């Protein structure tokens with residue numbers, strides 16, 4: 001481990017595989033999931049604060065992947081776990097930018113080494129208290145995530161809220177800069193349940209397919225602007241700034257599994273477009289190297 005707390009990405013993947021096993025062809029985390037297609041339409045408030053192409057109000061296509069957080073592609077949808085909603089916004093000029101949300105509203109650590117220790121401890125009733133004893137600053141976020149039922153199996157991917165965690169800097173047409181954070185919140189949901197019982201180990205996939213056969217699934221892209229003192233470079237920071245509605249992510253149906261056709265799909269939280277810039281958050285900056293190591297193994 002380097003003095004700054006970073007870990008060699010290959011070693012990081014080995015350590016995560018040590019928890020979930022190695023499953024060839026699968027993502028090291030969020031191994032079980034599937035692809036969906038839809039559109040995103042931004043509100044005028046988003047366009048006023050950011051010049052990025054997908055935020056100007058014209059609908060743009062999105063690729064979505066809903067997933068379970070663990071590294072075993074055969075885990076049951078009924079198990080406790082975070083869920084993921086990865087969204088790739090496909091701009092009309094051919095570029096793309098991604099947001100990867102998961103159901104925990106707070107990130108409990110601020111270094112890759114501590115994240116790996118958390119992955120190794122999570123789900124192990126003996127190790128988790130030891131982890132929290134070594135990282136007492138992780139306790140408030142852990143309690144907040146428990147209150148948010150972050151790992152309780154949801155009825156539907158459509159009914160969960162997802163949090164991309166990191167802050168990004170938005171640049172407006174006139175050059176004004178605003179630090180922002182995101183969350184995806186469900187529009188309706190509980191009142192739109194499809195008929196039928198979804199009880200098996202693949203129940204989330206079966207439920208969302210039944211739901212999408214009846215109507216689109218929508219999440220609001222909510223954006224929080226930084227208030228005075230809100231730190232954009234710390235993934236653990238809790239902001240006080242206000243939230244607004246930046247647009248709607250509308251999933252219209254399943255997308256063919258492009259990876260079965262040989263395409264490599266990678267959602268990357270550092271993939272940004274003109275008008276959006278990265279913070280110096282050490283977790284955000286580390287993720288592409290870890291994801292690349294995972295990708296090279298799953299396609300290698």
Ligand code: HEM
Pocket residue numbers: 012026027028029030033065066067084085086100101102107111112115163164165166265266267283286287290291294295298
């Ligand atoms: C140091 C911190 C982290 C590490 C080492 C890590 C590691 C990974 C790895 C190895 C993958 C599989 C990548 C692939 O094969 O394409 C993955 C996927 C994912 N991660 Fe992380 N992750 C970290 C932090 C986060 C955070 C902060 C979030 C959410 C806010 C997040 C959300 C996701 C999601 C949603 C996916 C699934 C993407 C997909 O569906 O393709 N991760 N992560």
